[in-house]
Amino acid sequence: MTIIKRGKFLTVEGTEGVGKTTNIAFIKTWLERNGIEYVATREPGGTPLAEEVRALLLAPRAEKVQENAELLLVFAARAQHLAQVIEPALAQGKWVLCDRFTDATYAYQGGGRQMEKSTIATLENLVQKSLRPDAVILLDIPVQLGLERARGRGELDRFEQEDIAFFERVRAAYRERAGANRHYRIVDASQTLEQVQAALETHLNQLLQETL
Ligand code: Z5A
Numbered sequence: 429m430t431i432i433k434r435g436k437f438l439t440v441e442g443t444e445g446v447g448k449t450t451n452i453a454f455i456k457t458w459l460e461r462n463g464i465e466y467v468a469t470r471e472p473g474g475t476p477l478a479e480e481v482r483a484l485l486l487a488p489r490a491e492k493v494q495e496n497a498e499l500l501l502v503f504a505a506r507a508q509h510l511a512q513v514i515e516p517a518l519a520q521g522k523w524v525l526c527d528r529f530t531d532a533t534y535a536y537q538g539g540g541r542q543m544e545k546s547t548i549a550t551l552e553n554l555v556q557k558s559l560r561p562d563a564v565i566l567l568d569i570p571v572q573l574g575l576e577r578a579r580g581r582g583e584l585d586r587f588e589q590e591d592i593a594f595f596e597r598v599r600a601a602y603r604e605r606a607g608a609n610r611h612y613r614i615v616d617a618s619q620t621l622e623q624v625q626a627a628l629e630t631h632l633n634q635l636l637q638e639t640l
Pocket of ligand 1 (some may be wrong): 451621
């Protein structure tokens with residue numbers, strides 16, 4: 429009987445305009461260069477149902493979205509995504525590269541919306557059981573610089589319409605978690621793209637060494 433070694437679960441996080449999309453493309457090429465089978469996905473989203481929930485979450489609307497409603501929608505999408513995509517891929521030995529995960533909930537709902545961390549932790553335990561990312565890459569950038577990069581992109585979604593104080597709280601929450609969790613790797617994303625990607629490659633190579 430062949431025993432399949434479980435894959436690694438890698439997530440990429442950061443505030444607005446930090447360059448997640450750009451750097452996820454770089455991580456994909458690194459995975460391919462190293463012959464690692466992977467599934468790339470995102471949150472909220474990653475399955476047809478979870479993508480519908482994403483559209484509900486991001487759409488600007490006149491009705492105030494209650495904080496608990498937002499939090500439950502995030503975890504509803506996550507439950508679906510975990511069962512349909514993340515868990516099966518890890519069980520098949522594939523790596524999962526996910527654009528945001530529960531650290532974003534601690535940052536946006538916990539930091540940005542100032543919800544209780546213990547409430548988030550309750551849902552995290554319910555939905556994920558013991559599953560946590562093996563590594564979280566935090567692309568960190570001063571909020572103002574990120575907003576300048578991001579806001580060249582046209583129409584703003586419901587989160588992007590928040591004020592700078594909201595994003596300062598989001599960044600502070602990410603940095604606090606990074607200080608308290610060993611599986612975080614912080615990259616200074618205010619550097620040039622070449623410097624950011626050199627730092628990313630160092631972290632990825634270390635992660636690969638740890639898994640051998
Ligand atoms: N959300 C939540 O509230 N709770 C949760 O649990 C989860 C999510 C999971 C959607 O996320 C929203 O969901 C998110 C939080 C909430 N809202 N916000 N805000 P998303 O990840 O889909 O949305 P996003 O944050 O807007 O990410 P994005 O569209 O993927 O953008 P990005 O990755 O940050 O940036 P980019 O498009 O790669 O780069 C921006 C520009 O900067 C672009 O022109 C690049 O060419 C440029 N760039 C990138 N790097 C550099 C460097 N190093 N130098 C110069 N220029 C650069």
